[in-house]
Amino acid sequence: MEVEAAKMIGAGIACIALAGAGLGIGNIFGSYLSAAMRNPSAAQKQFPNLLLGFALAEATGLFGLVVALIILFAF
Amino acid sequence: MSQFEVYSIGPKIQIGSFDLSFTNSSLFMVLTVSVISLFFIAATQKKSLVPNKMQLIAEMAFEFVSKMISETAGKDARPYFPFILSLFLFVLVANLLGMLPYSFTVTSHIIVTFALAFFIFVGVTLVGFARHGISYLKLFVPSGVPIFLLPLIIVIEVISYLSRPVSLSVRLFANMMAGHTMLKVFGGFVVSLGILGGWLPLGFAVALTGLELLVAFIQAYVFAILTCIYLNDALNLHH
Numbered sequence: 001m002e003v004e005a006a007k008m009i010g011a012g013i014a015c016i017a018l019a020g021a022g023l024g025i026g027n028i029f030g031s032y033l034s035a036a037m038r039n040p041s042a043a044q045k046q047f048p049n050l051l052l053g054f055a056l057a058e059a060t061g062l063f064g065l066v067v068a069l070i071i072l073f074a075f
Numbered sequence: 076m077s078q079f080e081v082y083s084i085g086p087k088i089q090i091g092s093f094d095l096s097f098t099n100s101s102l103f104m105v106l107t108v109s110v111i112s113l114f115f116i117a118a119t120q121k122k123s124l125v126p127n128k129m130q131l132i133a134e135m136a137f138e139f140v141s142k143m144i145s146e147t148a149g150k151d152a153r154p155y156f157p158f159i160l161s162l163f164l165f166v167l168v169a170n171l172l173g174m175l176p177y178s179f180t181v182t183s184h185i186i187v188t189f190a191l192a193f194f195i196f197v198g199v200t201l202v203g204f205a206r207h208g209i210s211y212l213k214l215f216v217p218s219g220v221p222i223f224l225l226p227l228i229i230v231i232e233v234i235s236y237l238s239r240p241v242s243l244s245v246r247l248f249a250n251m252m253a254g255h256t257m258l259k260v261f262g263g264f265v266v267s268l269g270i271l272g273g274w275l276p277l278g279f280a281v282a283l284t285g286l287e288l289l290v291a292f293i294q295a296y297v298f299a300i301l302t303c304i305y306l307n308d309a310l311n312l313h314h
Contacts, residue, residue: 048143048296048300051293051296051297052296052297052300054293055246055250055293055294055296055297056246056297058250059242059245059246059249059250062245062246062249062250062253063242063245063249065249065253066245066249
């Protein structure tokens with residue numbers, strides 16, 4: 001196989017990381033909503049934690065993007 | 076892409092093998108710092124008990140960071156408040172200035188964010204050793220772990236500790252770069268689809284700009300709060 005083609009396939013495979021990021025972000029917001037519906041008075045206090053969890057989960061998907069970019073442009 | 080290009084403006088300064096010319100990246104860093112300083116100087120010019128709008132915003136930023144530190148790192152982190160506040164404001168204003176069309180995003184370059192994260196890492200480690208001495212190494216030994224698992228756990232803890240500057244810097248850099256690249260891609264769609272089909276990607280681009288403003292704030296917040304969490308580990312050994 002040509003190296004160029006292999007690079008493209010590798011970069012595409014690196015995007016599977018998005019599945020994990022999607023799961024994580026969905027889980028965080030879903031859990032937050034269901035918990036907030038049960039106890040709305042405590043919801044406001046946990047909002048910073050929601051943002052923190054969102055950013056941490058989103059970052060894992062972007063690590064995949066960085067791997068894809070390294071495969072495409074750095075080698 | 077042209078928006079990520081770093082080029083030198085003004086005379087070329089070369090010291091040894093290092094190119095120390097003033098670049099557009101340095102220009103925007105100077106701009107960021109001057110925007111923050113000018114805003115805070117102007118906001119605290121006429122101090123009153125009932126604040127006007129500018130003073131209110133300045134007080135809100137101050138209180139926001141102050142609350143964040145006391146909630147995550149406790150009372151002992153009080154002396155580090157100026158550092159965390161300037162860190163938060165620098166990242167926030169750099170992100171927001173990058174959202175202006177034709178401007179340059181300082182934080183979309185890994186070397187800038189890595190320099191920030193590496194100094195935080197070194198500083199936090201020094202604080203930890205200065206406060207606890209050699210027993211700071213207890214950070215790597217969580218309590219309540221069975222003794223036969225300890226060799227594995229210690230290795231994992233050390234690796235996760237050492238990867239802190241990398242994950243901290245790559246998170247900010249990748250978020251900013253991915254956001255701006257996504258806007259560029261949708262902008263390209265608008266141009267290529269023309270006047271008939273270009274309205275849909277244009278709407279997406281507007282929505283994404285809103286999302287990017289949110290991300291700019293969230294990433295600055297996360298950068299600052301993770302610094303607080305690392306500081307908390309160094310100041311109060313909970314294990």
